Amino acid sequence: MGGIPLFPEAASSFAPEVDALYLFIVAVSAFFTVAVSAAVVFFAFRYRRKHPEEIGAHIEGSLPLELLWSIIPTIIAMVMFAWGAKLFYEIRRAPAESLQIYAVGKQWMWKFQHTGGQREINELHVPVGRPIKVLVTSEDVLHDLYFPSFRTKIDAIPGRYQPLWFEATKPGRYHIFCAEYCGTKHSGMIGTVIVMEPQQYQDWLAGGGSEGTMAERGAKLFNDLACNTCHLDSGQGRGPSLKDIVGKSVELAGGQTAIVDEAYLRESILNSQAKIVKGFTPLMPTFQGLVSEEGLAALIEHIKSLSPQAAANAPAPVPAAAPSTSTPAAPAQGARR
């Protein structure tokens, strides 16, 4: 097909394997399509009715044949399933050392926040050769963050964090699409991911104005929302201490346990009655509607910064800086209006 491209750029660590699996299924499909088509076309010529009274041979069927054409496709299907499942496992499991980015979809734009505090809209700058984990959510309806060149996507669902990861392998500019229909300007909810050499990326991080790292913004918000009046580091407050909790297991009032991660922290802020740590009274108010998605992410980053051991696995915080393209700092950072 002269001039018509058949593949998008393969620019992530798992993209070549997705393409290989795709080509494997293409080969299997082509084989069966050609084989069955050839057979029925051959029969069309070979067994064409010769005279008007002719009837076909009386054949009931054949058990061996039925078994053959049930079992062989089943085996081939199981190979596809196993290969696809293995690859999916990789696509869904972000390495522990990933650089973390928060993404928020809203009608009709993508907002990205780097832990260093940089914010971008419809553009995402990432370094080449380093795993990037994006925690995706939505402010309104469903969206879907889709990087065709990285062969991955995930739905942005209001009320939860959905993780997506990739490791870009080629510097360049690639499409970001919204792949879940979201209303009027669904097809305008597109952007560009800019994969940079590590040095260029550092330069990009250093450029632009400063509004503090996400953790610093979160710390300010932590005080503004008076979280600090109950969550004392000493553990003597009305709420549990938030020091060194991330990545650990906590015991809940009902006797179950929960792992403290972003999803847990998010739920505990927005729906504070859902999981109460054992030994505490459920008196924390809900912050649903009082804190924006950006503010929420900053709070979570602040709480994570209180667990330096857990953070030791994660990359070192990048210098506080924001590029000129980002949204101007709101007066009360993160807090809604």
Place this chain on the structure above:
Amino acid sequence: METPVYPAQNYLSNGHGLKSWLLTKDHKRIAILYLISISAFFFLGGLFAVGIRLELTTPQGDLFQPDTYNKFFTLHGVIMVFFFLIPSVPAVLGNFLIPPMVGAKDLAFPRINLLSWYIYVVGGIFTLFAIVAGGVDTGWTFYTPYSAASSSTNVVPTALGVFISGFSSILTGLNFIVTIHRMRAPGLHWFKLPLFVWAHYATSLIQVLGTPVVAITIVMVFAERAFGFGIFDPQRGGDPVLFQHLFWFYSHPAVYIMILPALGVISEIVSTFSRKRIFGYSFVAFSSLAIAVFGFIVWAHHMFVSGITVYAAMVFSFLSFSVAIPSAVKVFNWSATLHRGSLSFEAPMLYVYGFFGLFLIGGLTGLFLATLGTDVHLHDTYFVVAHFHYIMVGGAIMGYLGGIHFWWPKMVGRMYSEFWSRISAILVFVGFNLTFFPQFVLGYMGMPRRYHMYPDEFQVLNVLSSGGAAVLGLGYILPVLYLLYSLKYGEVAGNNPWGASGLEWRTQSPPLTENFLEVPTDIPEAYEYTPKVIREAKLV
């Protein structure tokens, strides 16, 4: 060969005037009512597709406003799925043919049969009202929270239309199940039934068991929109993904409501035009039931990127492959039927050959979407659009059109133009491939579905697709012309113009209102082709 005479007494001549049609309890007349109404919806849905394909010839989104475009693809989907594809084969061909195929005078509940047509019409009127009132823009999938909270269009009338028409589907299914169990002629046991009847039995099970779930789901969306229930709204503790589970629990099996009856049609035509018993009859029969049953446990393959866990995704991926096997078994058995047959290639058989090509590609491309590693990339792209059009248009409509051409002489007693019908079968096949094959490539390139504008690199393939759609449209319009023409000017068909072995071909064409003057007793094996059958068809 003696010239057949058009019978003076038949179901069409039994009563004249609008009243005789609108109050009829004759399954054949009700089938004709359905034929007229679903054809109207088909061309309305097609009109919206014309709008979509025109817009997509250029990348800029310059022909229609984005909201208009969004309404076009929504209405195209809603109309084609709920008001054309779901009723198509069962309500027209199933209604017309199941009673004569089982040797009965009518369905078990003739009044309920008429009621189900009226319910369908009322549902259709609600949907037409939604269109006239300004349209709806949620996509045919009505995903929350967009449909429940965000869209400002006519979601409620459209959803009510779908809700109401669902009852028509349930009643039709119920009627078929009872008819097939209770109304078979003496001696016509299950394994003598045509595979068309088996396919409809499997379909009816889905209609009866699945449709209530989508009805409940629509009521929930209605409650959320009208009374602010918060079932799907995370701000109020709801879960938007719950909607997808409920919706696909019906809407995935609904795909089999659309395709299974068409597969039944294919069995009839393949057998007749090769004058040979279907190879592996019982495997083909049970594969219909297997598809119907497995169809209920694969719904979450629509949700691999919607936040279900990795392990849930693996289970649903595995189960999805289980549907591929019975579908493959059918294709292999049909192909084997042709071996050592006596093949002839009138229009119905040409549609079947077209069906082979399209259903193969449609089925095999499903593997890419059941496979987790590739689905993450392909989900919600044009690859999915191409895949389901190959199944639902390539498979179901080819089967439907093949069936219409096969049984048209039985339904109206006259033959259509052999030349034009072959031309149209070829146009549909070529136009269909031109329209939808480029969309597989677009999808792998990463073009998301439901896009009003798109990056420039996707234009060439989109223009190809729109060009193909023009050919396809022509292929769909032609049959309307020559079939209508045949009503008055067509040659008289006779009882059995194809030399087919089914019971329905033993009656006159068009049949009497009672189908048979006497209940048939000497029931042959299914698809028993002997020189006697051909001789009695008086073809030579």
